[in-house]
Amino acid sequence: MLDPSLRHATVAILALSLGTIATSRQGVAEEAASFPSPEQLLQVPVGPTFPGGVRFPPPIKDPEADDPAAIQRGMQAFVSMNCVGCHAPNGGGGMGPALSERTFIYGREPANIYLSIQQGRPNGMPAWAKMLPANVTWDLVAYIRSISSAPETQWGQTTSRSPQSPTIQQVPAELLTTTTPWAHTEPFGDGRKPSMH
């Protein structure tokens, strides 16, 4: 569970000026010196098709992919920057599309998600570049990649009443705060009250 005092802390961070965020960022940025350059990001294609058979560079690796602390920071930013309001706790979607599935409208590679946050997207995603520095955005990417790792039992998705599919649901956020919600599932609820843990 996320300690309530931690939540206060994230809001307090939000309340600080952007300048403060930028300052605190510098220390982090020095540690993680390997953020992709603007030139690299400019080359990132949104979709998978290339005219003329030309080859793009391989996808940029998430510089923080394997850092549990980055994923944890990403979860805090997801709440404090109100991402959670649109995309829902654990990224189930609502005003904004679900991030809990493995599919992303504007690309699922880390750099795609990074650019969707920074630039915004025309159908409702606001552009965060002036509010979120690179390191916070990469933290968010790490968290979003974590919550999007839905279990895959087949290539497509079957929806059915009998036999029932999907068969599982996540333990809901009001009962468990976690960076890995797909590691905590229970039988699909059919609109009934979730079992209390």
Next chain:
Amino acid sequence: MYRIAKIKPPSNGSDEGEGTLITIASNVLSNHVRSSILVLSGLIALSAPAFAQSPAAPNASPTNLDILSRDPNQWVMAPHDYANTRFSSLDQINAGNAAQLHLAWTFSVGADRGQEAAPLIVNNTMYVVAPYAGPHPNQVFALDATTGDLKWSYAPKPDGAAQGVACCDVVTRGLAYDQGKIFLNTLDNYSVAIDANTGKELWHTKLGDLNEGQTITMAPLVVKGKVLIGNSGGEVGVRGWLTALDENTGHIAWRAYSAGPDSDVLIGSDFKPFYDWLKGKDLGVKSWPPGAWKTGGGTMWGWISYDPALNLIYYGSGNPGPWNSNQRPGDNLWTTTIFARDVDTGAARWALPLNPHDLFDHDEINENVLLDLEIKGQLRKVLVHPARNGYMYVIDRATGEILSADPYDHITATTGVDLKTGRPIENEEKAPVLGKNIEDVCPAAPGAKDWQPTAWSPRTKLLYVPHQHLCMNFKTAQVGYIAGTPFVGAEVDMYAGPGGNRGEFMAWDVTEHKKVWAIRENFPVWTGTLVTAGDVAFYGTLDRWFKAVDARSGALLWQFRAGSGFVGQPVTYKGADGAQYVAILSGAGGWPAAVAAAKIDPRVRNAALGFVGATQDLPQYTSGGSELLVFKLAGSGAPQGNPSHANGAQLETGNAHAQ
């Protein structure tokens, strides 16, 4: 206020007076009243084209639309009439023959999201509007109401970003009509006037800003030449208002905010709230932490009623923001408040907050049905408000006094309404504590009933109520305000209420304070309702059934399995062929059903502000849709002779080939 006017030609410009009105007092319409309706509709049929040809007639009688709404052949405003009865005196379709209903024609509005809009029917033309999706968001279509032939369409210039700040799917609840003009609200905050005959744009006015989280979803209402429009965005910290536009120019005549200083709320010397705790200066500022009213919600995305005799409009304001009530100590006036306002100036006459310091997102934008009822031996001018908080309020509409407030669904959040103060009595066990999960809060965030409007029949004297039956887990969290982003601060997880059903369609006896019959539905009943003089009530379900039931017994008369779930508003009218038609849009969406139409994960219960918990299995029953369905009785209408190709297609035979 259900009344039938004696006949006056609409062009004489006279106001209706008490002496010209007949109040329906008996359970059954007398033959005299029936014939009045027939004569009235005949006059309207003659005069309606004159309206259409002079769209901006400046000397038009202010009561034209009121009179027009009494013509049962048409359906000229979303709530049917200013009293919001949604009762039609047509009776060709009745409890005895409704089983013979069948499809007459259909039309696709081309946008597969929640279809909440009411079609309008004016002068044998049907006007429908699509949700904010597809290649032409909020496109308006004019169709021949008898044949379904497309006359024109109008596509506003869209800003796709609007869908990113619309809390609960990209819905619209409909259009408005007056004086030859159709009025459209777009999700991205434009009000547009369109020539009803040609589809030509007459004016457009921008009313709000997406970067402040504002959108518009409600159906406008035109009263005395003013287009009344409220904003949406109670989940984005939007400061709510109701705005009146001049219907001929689109210029703002007045704007009344729901919170802030009295000068902004249009509270002046003639403001006379009934309860003492509502008296005082600038309560819309003082009942909040410093400045919090500026991002405090109180939007207006529901229904407006109008009483011509009192010259008052009635509507309710939405929830305070954020949902996390711990961040806004105080009564948070004037959110979740029923307002009575002078329609000419917007000045508030009385106000009644139903959920002061709202804890659970219980907006009170639901319809206010204006009725003249005999209560304890006295004829009272009342409004009936089926509240989101689960109580059926009967309120004196002249004074704002609550006459009664009876629970109509399972309630744990409160234990009753104190009639001395007008305040609900809160259940301390369910009060939100920051960071703590509160279980079994009933009704859930969308309330016992949301925007989906009721209908009232003067024949049965029953109110027909479509509603949900849900409880929730509710856990508050601190949230910071960032303009244009959600301002919620709650993890919500809804589920079926006691008994396991998630919705209900029921008939409520307003004077006896009780349910007369109820139909339990598996899913929340999110459509509006229509009731007719044929004693048939209509509603639809999320699992794709459109139903006709006996208004007296609730017995199922007929049902139709459609392409997508229903969240729309059924209407009825008479075609040029003399047949009675019933129309509704099919297409799942809106807050409860976006999970079946949008990219939302049914395995994540807190998705869609927690509604997914309650409707996560809906994708097993339906996907999105966009189909207008129009029904009539088999064999009804003037004989059409042998079928012929209405579109000019010609059959070529073997002889033609030989030539």
